[in-house]
Amino acid sequence: MFPAMVDPTAGPATRASATALAARKPDLRGSRVGLLANVKRNAEQFLDEVGALLRREHGAAEVVRRKKMSITDPVPPEILGELVAECDVVVVGVGDCGSCSASAVADGLALEAAGVPAAVVCTEAFKVSADAMAALQGTPGYHYVRIPHPVAPLTAGELRERAATALPEIVATLTTAHPGIAA
Amino acid sequence: MAQADGAVATEVAADEERLAYARAAIEYAYQQGWTDGLPVVPVTRPMVEEFLAQTARPADEVIAAVRHLNRECTVEQAAVNAALAGCRPEYFPVVLAAWDALMREKAVVGGGWQSTSGPAPLIVVNGPIRHRLGINCTGGVFGPGFRANATIARAIGLVVRNVFGIRPQELEQATQGVPGRWTLCIGENEEESPWEPLAAEVGLPAGTDAVCATLLRTCEFVDNRHTQNPEELLTDFADTISRTGAAIVPYSSAGLVLGVEHAQLLAASGFTKRDVQQWLYERCVRSHADLERAGKGLGGRTGPRIDEYGLHMLPSPEQLMIVVAGARNAAMSMVVRPFGFAGWSRTAVRIESRE
Numbered sequence: 432m433f434p435a436m437v438d439p440t441a442g443p444a445t446r447a448s449a450t451a452l453a454a455r456k457p458d459l460r461g462s463r464v465g466l467l468a469n470v471k472r473n474a475e476q477f478l479d480e481v482g483a484l485l486r487r488e489h490g491a492a493e494v495v496r497r498k499k500m501s502i503t504d505p506v507p508p509e510i511l512g513e514l515v516a517e518c519d520v521v522v523v524g525v526g527d528c529g530s531c532s533a534s535a536v537a538d539g540l541a542l543e544a545a546g547v548p549a550a551v552v553c554t555e556a557f558k559v560s561a562d563a564m565a566a567l568q569g570t571p572g573y574h575y576v577r578i579p580h581p582v583a584p585l586t587a588g589e590l591r592e593r594a595a596t597a598l599p600e601i602v603a604t605l606t607t608a609h610p611g612i613a614a
Numbered sequence: 615m616a617q618a619d620g621a622v623a624t625e626v627a628a629d630e631e632r633l634a635y636a637r638a639a640i641e642y643a644y645q646q647g648w649t650d651g652l653p654v655v656p657v658t659r660p661m662v663e664e665f666l667a668q669t670a671r672p673a674d675e676v677i678a679a680v681r682h683l684n685r686e687c688t689v690e691q692a693a694v695n696a697a698l699a700g701c702r703p704e705y706f707p708v709v710l711a712a713w714d715a716l717m718r719e720k721a722v723v724g725g726g727w728q729s730t731s732g733p734a735p736l737i738v739v740n741g742p743i744r745h746r747l748g749i750n751c752t753g754g755v756f757g758p759g760f761r762a763n764a765t766i767a768r769a770i771g772l773v774v775r776n777v778f779g780i781r782p783q784e785l786e787q788a789t790q791g792v793p794g795r796w797t798l799c800i801g802e803n804e805e806e807s808p809w810e811p812l813a814a815e816v817g818l819p820a821g822t823d824a825v826c827a828t829l830l831r832t833c834e835f836v837d838n839r840h841t842q843n844p845e846e847l848l849t850d851f852a853d854t855i856s857r858t859g860a861a862i863v864p865y866s867s868a869g870l871v872l873g874v875e876h877a878q879l880l881a882a883s884g885f886t887k888r889d890v891q892q893w894l895y896e897r898c899v900r901s902h903a904d905l906e907r908a909g910k911g912l913g914g915r916t917g918p919r920i921d922e923y924g925l926h927m928l929p930s931p932e933q934l935m936i937v938v939a940g941a942r943n944a945a946m947s948m949v950v951r952p953f954g955f956a957g958w959s960r961t962a963v964r965i966e967s968r969e
Contacts (some may be wrong), residue, residue, distance in 0.1 A: 529787025530725025
């Protein structure tokens with residue numbers, strides 16, 4: 432209709448290609464579980480609860496805690512390297528803001544690309560940005576675990592409850608139990 | 615007589631037809647989702663060439679990126695969006711320098727454009743180029759009404775939208791956003807500032823055409839036409855800087871866009887910029903009791919900004935950006951609120967104009 436008008440969204444094609452997900456085991460017995468927290472309020476506490484439950488109820492052998500100090504940046508290469516070297520699976524979270532939900536999904540995909548199954552936890556409020564990120568990274572439909580929003584103001588008891596509720600889906604995402612994830 | 619009227623009527627009709635076409639072009643841009651809500655200028659290839667002629671940088675050079683989205687912006691894409699924003703071609707070197715400055719900001723290269731805070735880039739221009747391009751640095755400096763200020767800032771926002779694909783309620787998750795998010799390009803009022811320009815403070819020779827930039831969460835006025843005492847004035851700034859709402863404990867930050875009268879009062883009392891920064895750094899501390907009352911208690915946390923008195927609201931004296939801008943007609947200033955997680959790079963980028 433306006434053939435002379437320049438499209439301001441046009442540019443060199445993006446190079447994102449789909450990330451192949453890491454191979455999963457049927458369960459978490461004896462596994463080393465990485466917890467990659469961001470600095471958002473209650474993120475570490477939530478993941479600690481998840482870690483404790485995975486040890487207690489699913490036979491995980493140990494927990495490796497790492498914290499990424501910037502909510503806006505992707506996981507630093509040295510932390511990624513440590514997690515890949517020391518863990519069999521990693522739980523990433525909590526994506527409860529615009530930038531950290533997107534970067535949590537990107538971190539999950541980085542772990543998958545390095546061969547480590549990841550379960551990314553985001554709050555429901557950020558479904559759109561998490562989905563958009565997965566699509567941009569070339570892996571539309573990437574499965575992550577959604578929990579109710581918000582997480583930041585929860586008490587210790589409420590956090591424990593939320594972790595317990597999310598646990599089955601986290602386990603399923605990290606193992607072959609999830610229908611959306613191939614073995 | 616009737617013949618002359620007929621000729622005018624024909625000319626008006628022809629012009630109406632052309633203007634209707636222009637309107638349709640603008641509507642088309644809306645339908646494509648290319649605008650920030652205001653009309654854009656339809657861009658043609660020859661227009662883009664005019665912009666590219668203003669820089670020595672190759673059209674395919676990448677000037678900005680959002681790595682985690684796998685998105686990059688080239689000189690040419692920035693040119694298209696600057697034209698779309700209503701920039702004149704000669705503004706384009708300022709837009710490029712603004713991108714260079716923004717890409718030195720940790721918050722920008724991370725996920726800042728997607729943040730729930732919806733942060734606004736603050737672009738500060740120093741040097742004679744302010745006058746050459748008509749970049750306002752005096753009355754009404756935060757706008758509206760000045761094409762260069764308004765369109766240079768808007769050009770940044772249109773790249774975020776159109777090139778990075780970061781759109782509101784999609785990848786951009788601003789809860790409320792910042793009023794005037796894509797309008798904050800200001801010149802420093804170097805002529806009436808008692809101190810060295812911002813770009814000189816961070817290392818470029820005075821008189822250099824340069825841009826400094828960071829992301830802001832808001833601007834808050836401090837109206838103090840009440841005192842001639844510098845410490846009383848600084849106390850007034852400290853109150854706004856120290857409010858608990860701006861503390862995302864343990865992070866917070868602030869800067870000052872000082873009105874000319876305030877800056878001159880401080881300088882006449884012997885304060886350098888460095889003195890102002892140090893004074894405010896030492897006194898902008900919010901007590902543990904106040905933080906607890908606001909539900910933001912530090913809960914025994916430790917850190918470089920936390921001591922027995924409470925939380926230091928400024929990460930360091932140097933992080934308090936000080937710019938002098940506005941008219942010398944009332945003693946008021948703005949406390950600006952940088953996106954506090956990552957800090958300001960404290961660098962200035964030279965504007966490379968093609969003369």
